[in-house]
Structures are given as C-alpha cells and as structure tokens.
Amino acid sequence: xxxxxxxxxxxxxxxxxxxxxxxxxxxxxxxxxxxxxxxx
Amino acid sequence: xxxxxxxxxxxxxxxxxxxxxxxxxxxxxxxxxxxxxxxxxxxxxxxxxxxxxxxxxxxxxxxxxxxxxxxxxxxxxxxxxxxxxxxxxxxxxxxxxxxxxxxxxxxxxxxxxxxxxxxxxxxxxxxxxxxxxxxxxxxxxxxxxxxxxxxxxxxxxxxxxxxxxxxxxxxxxxxxxxxxxxxxxxxxxxxxxxxxxxxxxxxxxxxxxxxxxxxxxxxxxxxxxxxxxxxxxxxxxxxxxxxxxxxxxxxxxxxxxxxxxxxxxxxxxxxxxxxxxxxxxxxxxxxxxxxxxxxxxxxxxxxxxxxxxxxxxxxxxxxxxxxxxxxxxxxxxxxxxxxxxxxxxxxxxxxxxxxxxxxxxxxxxxxxxxxxxxxxxxxxxxxxxxxxxxxxxxxxxxxxxxxxxxxxxxxxxxxxxxxxxxxxxxxxxxxxxxxxxxxxxxxxxxxxxxxxxxxxxxxxxxxxxxxxxxxxxxxxxxxxxxxxxxx
Numbered sequence: 203x204x205x206x207x208x209x210x211x212x213x214x215x216x217x218x219x220x221x222x223x224x225x226x227x228x229x230x231x232x233x234x235x236x237x238x239x240x241x242x
Numbered sequence: 243x244x245x246x247x248x249x250x251x252x253x254x255x256x257x258x259x260x261x262x263x264x265x266x267x268x269x270x271x272x273x274x275x276x277x278x279x280x281x282x283x284x285x286x287x288x289x290x291x292x293x294x295x296x297x298x299x300x301x302x303x304x305x306x307x308x309x310x311x312x313x314x315x316x317x318x319x320x321x322x323x324x325x326x327x328x329x330x331x332x333x334x335x336x337x338x339x340x341x342x343x344x345x346x347x348x349x350x351x352x353x354x355x356x357x358x359x360x361x362x363x364x365x366x367x368x369x370x371x372x373x374x375x376x377x378x379x380x381x382x383x384x385x386x387x388x389x390x391x392x393x394x395x396x397x398x399x400x401x402x403x404x405x406x407x408x409x410x411x412x413x414x415x416x417x418x419x420x421x422x423x424x425x426x427x428x429x430x431x432x433x434x435x436x437x438x439x440x441x442x443x444x445x446x447x448x449x450x451x452x453x454x455x456x457x458x459x460x461x462x463x464x465x466x467x468x469x470x471x472x473x474x475x476x477x478x479x480x481x482x483x484x485x486x487x488x489x490x491x492x493x494x495x496x497x498x499x500x501x502x503x504x505x506x507x508x509x510x511x512x513x514x515x516x517x518x519x520x521x522x523x524x525x526x527x528x529x530x531x532x533x534x535x536x537x538x539x540x541x542x543x544x545x546x547x548x549x550x551x552x553x554x555x556x557x558x559x560x561x562x563x564x565x566x567x568x569x570x571x572x573x574x575x576x577x578x579x580x581x582x583x584x585x586x587x588x589x590x591x592x593x594x595x596x597x598x599x600x601x602x603x604x605x606x607x608x609x610x611x612x613x614x615x616x617x618x619x620x621x622x623x624x625x626x627x628x629x630x631x632x633x634x635x636x637x638x639x640x641x642x643x644x645x646x647x648x649x650x651x652x653x654x655x656x657x658x659x660x661x662x663x664x665x666x667x668x669x670x671x672x673x674x675x676x677x678x679x680x681x682x683x684x685x686x687x688x689x690x691x692x693x694x695x696x697x698x699x700x701x702x703x704x705x706x707x708x709x710x711x712x713x714x715x716x717x718x719x720x721x722x723x724x725x726x727x728x729x
Contacts (some may be wrong), residue, residue, distance in 0.1 A: 205710070207452070207453040208466060208467055209469065211469040212469045212471075214322075215469075216318065218319075218325070219520050222326040222516050223520065225326075225334075225514045225516075226334075226515075226516040227513055228334070229512060230510065230512055234378050
C-alpha cells in the first residue's frame, strides 16, 4: 500500500504529475541556458 | 437570495464580461492574421492558460467525474497522462518547431501548414474537410454538455441554455477573433481551476481526507482503488492515450504554438501549461470520491452535478457552474476559429487568400477575408447550435469519436512534418485518409477488444505515412530548405 491509502500503481499517477512539473522546469532552465528561444 | 438567483447573478456577470472582452478585442482585430492567430503577438501566460482552457472542456469535467465515479481511482492515470503527454511533452517537442515552420511557410492554419510543408493541396483540402465536419460535431458535444449542466444546476430549460451559451460565444468570437478567444480562455482557465479546487476540497472535507476515502472505496470494492481496477488495461490505456496523445494532432490546441510572439514564450509557457494542466486529475479524483457521498446512480454523468449540490453552498455551486461553463465556452470558441480558418483559408470559400508581400502587415483583400472569417465562425457556431438544439442519436454517437478522427488525420503529418525530411506528399495524404478511415471503421464496428478507435487509427496512419514516403520520390529539396530555414 502506498501513500494516501492508494496502491503504489495508482499512486504512481500522482508521481507522474509531480514529475511532469519537474520536467517542465528542468527543460525551461535548459532551454534558457542553451540560448533557446528567439525574439524573431 | 434564492439559489437560482445566486446562480443567475454569478453567471450573468460572467457572460457580460465575456461579451465586453469580445468587443474590446474586436478593436484590435484589423486583418485576417489578427483574426486567426492574433497577429502572432501572444505572450506566455495567455498562451499557456488558454491552451489549458481549450484542452479541458465541460465534457472532460463532467465526463471525467463520471469516469471517476464508475471506475474509481485508476482514472487518475488519465489525468496524469493529460499532464505529461498532453501538456508538458507537447510543449517541449512540438512548440518551438511548429512556431518556426509555420512562420517560415507563412501558415495560419494546420491544413495550411500541411499543404505547404508537403506541397500537397489535396492534403490541405482533406484535413480542412475533416476539421470542418468533425470539429462541428465535437462542438455539438461541448454545447450539449453545457446545456445539460445548466439545466441540472439552474433549472434552465435545455434549449434555452444552448441558445444563451451559443449566442454569447458567437458574439465574442465573431467580433474579437483569436485575441478574444485566448483572452477569454485565459480568464476561463482560472475560473475552471478555482471551481475544480473548490469542489475537490469540499469533497475531501466531507469524506475525511484522501486516505480515508481510499480506504472506504477499497472496502466497497478493491477494484475502485487498484490500477487498472474495474476498467481493465485496454479501456484505461486507450482512453488515456486518446485524450493525451490526441492533443498532438488537435488544431485548436496546436494553434497556440504558432500564435506566440516568439519562441522565448515557450520557456515560461511550458511550466505554466503543466501547472494548469495538473488540475486534470481533479475531476477523476472527485468523481471517485463522490461514490462515498451519493446514492447509487444509473447515469454516472449526474455524479458531478449532484455532488456540487451536495457539498457546496449556492455561491460555491454558482462558481463551479461558471467553471464548467468556462471550460465548455473556451473549447467551443477555440474550435470556431479553427473551423472558420478551414472554411476561408484552406477550402477557400469566397476566393483564395493572399499572402502579405514582405514588409506589409495586411495583404490586399485582408479586410474582405476578415469579414469572411467572421461570417464563417458565425455559420459554424449556428450549425452546432442547430444540431445541439435537438441532437439526432447518430450525432451523439459520432461525438464519441470526433476527437479520434481529427487526431488520426493530423497527428503524423504535423509531428513528422517538423522532424522528418523524408516524409512525402503521397505519404502525408495517404496516411491522413487511412487514419480517418480506420478510426471511423473501428468505432462503427463497436470498438473491438474494448480499444478506442484512435489507437488503430493512429498506428495505421503512422505505418502508411512511413511506408508510402519511403516508396515514393523524396520531396523537392527547395521546399525542404524553405521549411527547415536553410535558405
């Protein structure tokens, strides 16, 4: 049994949401650092 | 004040604000580029939250709650796939390239992009016709959803609800165009998020928190908290894919990427869209918990309206209703602009649109095209309203796979169009036809194996695209250089 009384496989859905937020922030930081994005 | 009075006051203020925004944005809409893509001047906050609002319609909120009620907590995976695949990854993978390609190819619509990318007028016409037919059908389902919830919560007759919601949207879309759509959607996204959080927290309070709710649901039936639980893998995975991967081929969402003012918008936009999209888990979670508070329901679609009445006071209920209306209206409005573009720019009803010469903002004939665009959006809206007024049974059946058909047609020609130089005109056109045909046939056959028609549609269209492209003459190098910016 995982957190919130949910089986781990079901709780995994909430982890995926948290991971998505982390991925978007990491990508935004990388995109800035790589000189990505233009003002064209 | 009576409950209906509270609902009418909140809703009246909200609808008046939408019309006001439409009139205000109408002053900034001077040509076809303004009407269809806001003159490519939209920033990160409005792009991201209008994307979220257009993505999640009232059908998702009410229908998501119904799925949660019926199948339990395993439906959280649908919300999770919405966030990861339908928000985060699509922004990262497609956002920049689609902006660059549509800018280089001077495209304002997805069919227009496909036509220019592959030099295939027939692919442009086919995708525009698919969008015209199935987007209107999709809008019928959105309107029916809004009408039903207004009827359920406010007691307004269904037909009057359809008329009120439809006419308000027609006014602000036809006057204010894309800018009105994205700015109203931006506001609507916040109303949706607030309404969903309100209902979720009120429900959590009633059931004693998420842990207690999970334990109580498991006591009712362990399948209500397990994955895949009572739904099974086939249904859960195929539905999660259609409502998340499908986004990659949906023109009313992809337009957000080529209306951005520049690609710097993507940095903050991707984070904001992910955060806003995270609300996608709420309808499923709330719907699952509603099983503990409501009597057994024959129609799970009633779960969210009944829960609203059970756990929120009239003001809270009115705000949630405004949120559901916001979800439906933002989607309906976004689709109207896309259908209008398909009619005027891609099918060229009223004459071929002209591109602007270099350095000229509005091409000759632009005001004529603006007028045609406004008329086409009105016509598309009126057709949807007319059908939704008394929807034939067949239309209600088709709405279940309108999204699947459009995504099957557009997904690979768009995604591979910005990543694979070897994709050919014949490959793109045949993949669209095959994708639509297979998705339709699968659904008409009654979803064999319990799998949604999107899955076979999108698999077949990929195989056909790659296979036909490899066996036909490579694309014109000049066309590729222009698309990839190598000139």
